[in-house]
Amino acid sequence: MNLAAPLQAVVDELSKFPGVGAKSARRLALFLLRQPPEQVDLLIEALTGLKTKIKFCKICFNIGEEEICEICASEKRDQNTICVVEDINDVIAIERSHEYNGAYHVLGGVLSPLNGVGPEDLKVKELLVRLKGEIKEVILALNPDTEGEATSLYLNRLIEPMDIPVSRIARGLPIGGNIEFADDATIGRAVSGRGKF
């Protein structure tokens, strides 16, 4: 049976979500169809807000509602320590651990020749510009998987001549592990027990 075109359109859009197959997309679409109109309006509004109100921070590329994110704008935080992460999910995970009081730098990915991702596709240049300021430590908090490690090694080579101490989180995180999925305690331990690179 073919779905009615407006329903099929929603199913098609939902199927593009990571982890959502055709079957779950259909279930979600039918769920929406059964909702009262006000409920669906709330969703539309929320989605519109996501794209219009959320901005990427000009300094660290984290998300926020202003040009400069809350973390970069905070006077309570140590702006001279930069924790380099792969993406925004990792900022959220590390923040949840309440162990870290410095600033971040969101790379937006990791090096992967297979996927055609090079340093030009990441916020590497922007990181190096930031490091020309008064930075007293860089913490590399990339996932301890193959690409994350290679990216850490790459960044370490770039930062080494700048005479800034580089450390990296490792302890407690298994090889092939993912920061996003580690529990808060593990992340907390990993950040506070970071080792010199």
Add this chain to the structure above:
Amino acid sequence: MILKSLELKNFRKHNDSKYEFAPSLNYLIGGNGVGKTTVLEAIYLISTTKSFRSSPDSELTAFGAESYEVISFIESFTSHKVRIYYSKQENKRVYFNDGKPLARSADIIGKFPVVVLTPADLELTHGYPADRRRFADQVISQASQAYLNILLDYNRTLKQRSSLLFKLKEQRSRSFLDQLEAWNEKLVNSGTQLVEFRRRFITDFKDYLTESYSNIMKKQETPQIEYESFARQDDDIKKVFAEKLAENRENELRRASNLVGPHRDDFVFSINGKSLRTYGSQGQHKTFQVALKFAQFFYLKDSLKNTPFFLLDDVFGELDKKRSLAISRYLKEVGQAFITLTDFSNHEFLSHDENDAAIFLSEVAAG
């Protein structure tokens, strides 16, 4: 560890087969094409996530079926239900351990250790270094999750690095060369760990090999196994690895491939100091292959404190009576084993008592 039962649904020729096993020797008996090797293949798949016939999942799916399913009940410290479900349409295979899907199927490796002896084992002593590396990797991976992770990481690094070398062949840019430095360091780091692991493994494994060889051949023959890598025994592995990379730099760039590292290691076998490859008789080759598998069995048993499944596929047809008898006796020490045979009558010497099971497979049972 005991495999209690196995259910196969749309797995090769088995549309719907169910087997209950004895905790000792299980003889799977039937003519050609009844799917007895497939039963071993399914057990191996549960333990290692791979088919020992190197078949892709699409080939394991019965003709005309959309999915296959393997369900097993295993006693390993406690009871486990392990289920594999493969869907052809999604080309996706999921492992369930006690109802919970595993995030990556590799997580099952080592939980239910297995050893397989097949006619293809002749490649172990006659074949290429890759065949011997695969054997060693398979043994160590089952014994150590840490090794498995390093191996997967190293292989992924090789892939990434060869992709980068390929780009460099087309365009030797500054950016690519800088990235290569980082990938070199990554390769050296995980490659060094791999070599260290393999060294430790061979040191331990030697004694197991000597022991099992003498159990099969009661002659004055001493088997040896030597690990051959780019670094010699007393070398600083990391340093030598980096030097060899530097030496081969132009070569690697020209050929766009990984030319140095433990993915080119070999293991060299000899008997009484003489190379098996050059001087070994057919009988010695055969004994060596079997001894390697028994050594694997007892090595895994000791390191995991868990008795592996022992699978023997069509082994006795190839062996002379003396060796067959020795192996058959040796099997009694093993625990649970699964042995395929065309029929019993040619193999009266095989030990079988009331504790063992003879399971007859026929075309009808195979559907």
